Amino acid sequence: xxxxxxxxxxxxxxxxxxxxxxxxxxxxxxxxxxxxxxxxxxxxxxxxxxxxxxxxxxxxxxxxxxxxxxxxxxxxxxxxxxxxxxxxxxxxxxxxxxxxxxxxxxxxxxxxxxxxxxxxxxxxxxxxxxxxxxxxxxxxxxxxxxxxxxxxxxxxxxxxxxxxxxxxxxxxxxxxxxxxxxxxxxxxxxxxxxxxxxxxxxxxxxxxxxxxxxxxxxxxxxxxxxxxxxxxxxxxxxxx
Amino acid sequence: xxxxxxxxxxxxxxxxxxxxxxxxxxxxxxxxxxxxxxxxxxxxxxxxxxxxxxxxxxxxxxxxxxxxxxxxxxxxxxxxxxxxxxxxxxxxxxxxxxxxxxxxxxxxxxxxxxxxxxxxxxxxxxxxxxxxxxxxxxxxxxxxxxxxxxxxxxxxxxxxxxxxxxxxxxxxxxxxxxxxxxxxxxxxxxxxxxxxxxxxxxxxxxxxxxxxxxxxxxxxxxxxxxxxxxxxxxxxxxxxxxxxxxxxxxxxxxxxxxxxxxxxxxxxxxxxxxxxxxxxxxxxxxxxxxxxxxxxxxxxxxxxxxxxxxxxxxxxxxxxxxxxxxxxxxxxxxxxxxxxxxxxxxxxxxxxxxxxxxxxxxxxxx
Ligand SMILES: Nc1ncnc2c1ncn2[C@@H]1O[C@H](COP(=O)(O)OP(=O)(O)O)[C@@H](O)[C@H]1O
Ligand SMILES: [Mg+2]
Numbered sequence: 084x085x086x087x088x089x090x091x092x093x094x095x096x097x098x099x100x101x102x103x104x105x106x107x108x109x110x111x112x113x114x115x116x117x118x119x120x121x122x123x124x125x126x127x128x129x130x131x132x133x134x135x136x137x138x139x140x141x142x143x144x145x146x147x148x149x150x151x152x153x154x155x156x157x158x159x160x161x162x163x164x165x166x167x168x169x170x171x172x173x174x175x176x177x178x179x180x181x182x183x184x185x186x187x188x189x190x191x192x193x194x195x196x197x198x199x200x201x202x203x204x205x206x207x208x209x210x211x212x213x214x215x216x217x218x219x220x221x222x223x224x225x226x227x228x229x230x231x232x233x234x235x236x237x238x239x240x241x242x243x244x245x246x247x248x249x250x251x252x253x254x255x256x257x258x259x260x261x262x263x264x265x266x267x268x269x270x271x272x273x274x275x276x277x278x279x280x281x282x283x284x285x286x287x288x289x290x291x292x293x294x295x296x297x298x299x300x301x302x303x304x305x306x307x308x309x310x311x312x313x314x315x316x317x318x319x320x321x322x323x
Numbered sequence: 324x325x326x327x328x329x330x331x332x333x334x335x336x337x338x339x340x341x342x343x344x345x346x347x348x349x350x351x352x353x354x355x356x357x358x359x360x361x362x363x364x365x366x367x368x369x370x371x372x373x374x375x376x377x378x379x380x381x382x383x384x385x386x387x388x389x390x391x392x393x394x395x396x397x398x399x400x401x402x403x404x405x406x407x408x409x410x411x412x413x414x415x416x417x418x419x420x421x422x423x424x425x426x427x428x429x430x431x432x433x434x435x436x437x438x439x440x441x442x443x444x445x446x447x448x449x450x451x452x453x454x455x456x457x458x459x460x461x462x463x464x465x466x467x468x469x470x471x472x473x474x475x476x477x478x479x480x481x482x483x484x485x486x487x488x489x490x491x492x493x494x495x496x497x498x499x500x501x502x503x504x505x506x507x508x509x510x511x512x513x514x515x516x517x518x519x520x521x522x523x524x525x526x527x528x529x530x531x532x533x534x535x536x537x538x539x540x541x542x543x544x545x546x547x548x549x550x551x552x553x554x555x556x557x558x559x560x561x562x563x564x565x566x567x568x569x570x571x572x573x574x575x576x577x578x579x580x581x582x583x584x585x586x587x588x589x590x591x592x593x594x595x596x597x598x599x600x601x602x603x604x605x606x607x608x609x610x611x612x613x614x615x616x617x618x619x620x621x622x623x624x625x626x627x628x629x630x631x632x633x634x635x636x637x638x639x640x641x642x643x644x645x646x647x648x649x650x651x652x653x654x655x656x657x658x659x660x661x662x663x664x665x666x667x668x669x670x671x672x673x674x675x676x677x678x679x680x681x682x683x684x685x686x687x688x689x
Contacts, residue, residue, distance in 0.1 A: 133643050135639045135643075136635075136639065137635070137639075156642060156647075156648075157639060157642035157643045158642045158643075158644075158645050158646055158647050158648075161642075161643055161644065161645045162645065166643070167643050169640065172640060173634070173636045173637050173640050175637050175640075175641075175655060175658055176658055176659060176661075177657070177658025177659055177660070177661035177663070178654055178655065178657075178658035182654070183641075183644060186641075186644050186645060186646060187644050187645070189645075209658070226644065230644070230645070
């Protein structure tokens with residue numbers, strides 16, 4: 084049985100179709116990797132799953148834990164157990180990181196973890212305001228883990244992050260998924276973070292569709308060798 | 324020391340001040356409290372301006388210096404019929420760490436309160452002054468005309484905060500002028516989070532001295548049908564003087580707000596202005612009028628302004644953290660008008676945060 088099932092999903096933003104009759108299944112207890120060139124719709128897919136209102140679902144269904152969540156609001160979907168770490172989180176003036184962590188953890192203790200994430204000196208700072216790229220990523224992943232989700236959606240945790248932070252974040256994500264027997268969908272460009280966490284299955288997205296799936300290592304090797312043009316002509320392309 | 328009754332305490336509360344740390348309270352034209360506590364002894368004088376004019380004749384050269392008696396009907400009225408106001412004199416090199424609190428209250432229907440305040444911060448002094456202006460809850464149809472002249476001598480530092488808490492019946496006309504001598508530093512804060520019928524004011528800060536600096540901040544929550552026209556002008560007259568204007572405005576149901584800002588670079592100087600506004604409802608307007616006027620080729624002036632509804636991206640983001648839409652909006656607004664950047668004493672800041680939270684929960688849970 085799948086933890087997440089997406090059937091024939093099409094999504095529009097500003098009248099532009101960006102997810103195109105997409106199908107995807109995510110198994111329980113497993114990290115899945117989403118590849119694809121810039122603009123192929125990876126971020127849009129995660130935002131559609133979490134229910135952002137400007138990503139309008141024009142057809143299809145999203146089922147999580149046997150429950151349809153297609154038309155639920157982000158906070159309702161979060162309560163169902165899905166959480167998203169943004170590729171580009173907004174800066175919110177006057178709202179402190181501490182306040183957000185309090186909300187994510189539902190007022191439970193977060194000081195220790197914040198320290199581990201090297202964010203203890205950022206608690207009184209406005210959220211993401213003048214944070215470096217790496218600090219933003221650490222804040223995103225910290226929030227994500229504090230929410231204790233059953234499905235983690237992680238958008239490019241390895242872009243703009245130094246190797247040490249990446250190793251740390253990869254390790255933390257891996258630990259969490261293992262200990263809580265949860266699942267994750269991770270978007271990565273170069274696959275850097277895959278060195279530090281255990282992922283088996285990979286998907287490739289192109290023009291708002293999943294065009295192929297298979298072993299992560301193999302996909303990554305092919306992409307590194309032939310680029311995404313290779314994917315276009317690949318014989319493993321899924322024919323729906 | 325005179326006792327204040329419960330009625331007064333309630334009204335003081337609306338502007339974040341408590342009776343026990345007040346130094347001057349004027350109710351209509353009557354001084355009901357005037358206290359120089361231990362910490363202020365030998366450092367500052369606070370008394371009613373009418374008494375001060377008798378006692379210290381030398382202050383006449385400051386009184387009516389920045390504001391002209393006949394520059395408008397308002398100033399004429401105050402000149403002809405003065406109801407009070409405070410004189411605060413901060414002595415040379417006095418460093419006063421906690422704030423001097425004053426309150427101007429109105430307690431009768433149809434009352435027009437005409438006050439004239441004078442502040443002199445002597446050379447090398449450092450102080451914070453909070454002035455709360457308000458009316459009792461049961462009072463209707465009031466008008467407040469408040470003149471304030473402030474002088475900062477060489478190397479003086481002053482943080483001046485005006486907190487207004489009116490009701491839908493009040494017409495408010497403050498006129499404030501500040502003169503800065505060499506190396507002095509002035510922070511002007513204005514906070515208005517409650518309803519008001521009509522406020523119009525535009526303090527002028529004259530950065531006259533070399534290296535004088537001024538920052539002027541306003542936090543305004545324009546409530547139902549309020550008419551608000553506020554601004555700040557900073558005249559950068561001294562060599563290397565600096566000025567900064569920051570305004571945050573929230574416009575709600577049928578309110579009209581004009582936020583003005585004017586930086587006048589008349590010498591080698593630097594100025595920056597920021598105005599940000601959030602419009603919550605239809606039929607609500609915020610009109611930002613930032614003006615830069617450089618009259619010297621070594622003046623560097625800049626501004627930044629933005630008006631609009633609450634950023635949808637921020638709402639979405641907070642909803643993915645589990646907040647519903649109302650909670651997300653209220654958190655963003657609270658952050659937007661977070662008085663922290665005013666650098667107020669911590670107890671006043673806490674009180675203001677509490678006041679703004681109360682107004683928000685009232686507003687947004689309706
Ligand atoms: N909020 C949006 N408004 C307008 N266009 C969008 C928006 N989100 C995504 N798009 C468009 O959808 C396409 C897919 O974008 P995105 O999902 O960000 O791709 P990826 O994450 O794979 O790089 C792009 O053409 C992008 O410009
Ligand atoms: Mg993306």
